[in-house]
Amino acid sequence: EKSLQDAQGLKPPPLVRVSREKELPLSFAQQRLWFLDQLEQGSSFYHISRAFRLCGELNVTALSRAINEIVRRHEPLRTSFVAVDGTPYQKIEEPRPVAVDAFDLRQVAGNDRDDEVRRLAGMRIREAFDLSRTPQLRTALIRTADEEWVFVVTIHHIAGDAWSLSILFRE
Numbered sequence: 001e002k003s004l005q006d007a008q009g010l011k012p013p014p015l016v017r018v019s020r021e022k023e024l025p026l027s028f029a030q031q032r033l034w035f036l037d038q039l040e041q042g043s044s045f046y047h048i049s050r051a052f053r054l055c056g057e058l059n060v061t062a063l064s065r066a067i068n069e070i071v072r073r074h075e076p077l078r079t080s081f082v083a084v085d086g087t088p089y090q091k092i093e094e095p096r097p098v099a100v101d102a103f104d105l106r107q108v109a110g111n112d113r114d115d116e117v118r119r120l121a122g123m124r125i126r127e128a129f130d131l132s133r134t135p136q137l138r139t140a141l142i143r144t145a146d147e148e149w150v151f152v153v154t155i156h157h158i159a160g161d162a163w164s165l166s167i168l169f170r171e
Contacts, residue, residue, distance in 0.1 A: 023089040046157035076159040
């Protein structure tokens, strides 16, 4: 049985992987975000962040490996954005280790600890991305008790959106 597309002669062209060896143009959305970043470097307005409270025993090494595997599998997280003669291009980098920045607040007392968690998380969320360098993802793991953690993930909107971030979290 022929599909409607075949019957009308509207068969789409095959998907072909684009070479990663040449300069890759930005999508229109990426161009916009790159341009806005050039106008106001250091702005955190286009950061997408989530914080999770984790309870129980945590294998920090496994978490770090998982983050690195996600970055390996998702090219936008390891893409830099560089200008050649004023025109921005994407450069997809080879995977390299991404650190999970760890903070231990177990020795900080009650309300001061909560304030420090908010301060550290806010600092990591607002920290500027340099779009000419990878990765376009940042994580922080804040230990608040022996079996309590706050895990903060931030990506630049140029590398994803809320929909793609939900995929990242499912993974």
